Amino acid sequence: MVILRPMAETEFQAYLEPAIQDYAQNIFENGTLTEAQALERSRQQYGELLPQGLASPRQYLFTLVEPEQQQSVGILWFAIEERPGRAPYAFVYDIRINDAHQRHGYGSQAFQEMEKKVRELGINQIALHVFGSNTGALEMYKKLGYISTDVNMAKTLDPA
Helix, strand or coil: CCEEEECCHHHHHHHHHHHHHHHHHHHHHHCCCCHHHHHHHHHHHHHHHCCCHHHCCCEEEEEEEECCCCEEEEEEEEEEECCCCCCCEEEEEEEEECHHHCCCCHHHHHHHHHHHHHHHCCCCCEEECCCCCCHHHHHHHHHCCCCCCCCCCCCCCCCC
């Protein structure tokens, strides 16, 4: 079973900029913003969520470690969210499995380990967002028992 090890500062610094860029690309490809606007939104959101980096309150960032080789196979980031009128819940902001380690079950294992940590924090619900174009992630989440709670849809029309 993959190990969730708290992310080190050097790992966080290596993670942050590529994550901001990847999220901006997803926003651009799945939305109505220009690339520059998507990058600005991505930087803004990461800045709001992680104002103190790894020390940001209620944020849990982990390096996923394969136990036999003790090598990093990816990252997982979740936060504990509190909203008026709703019980606190965990929200998965990011999971990344390194290309060479995909399709080996590490994503599913990471979610199983995360569920243990969330329970230890006294939380009984986990939520996440996934872009519709990420069919591999959608498939994994469904296999793990996650259900759709909201669905946004769009259609691009040909010019008249």
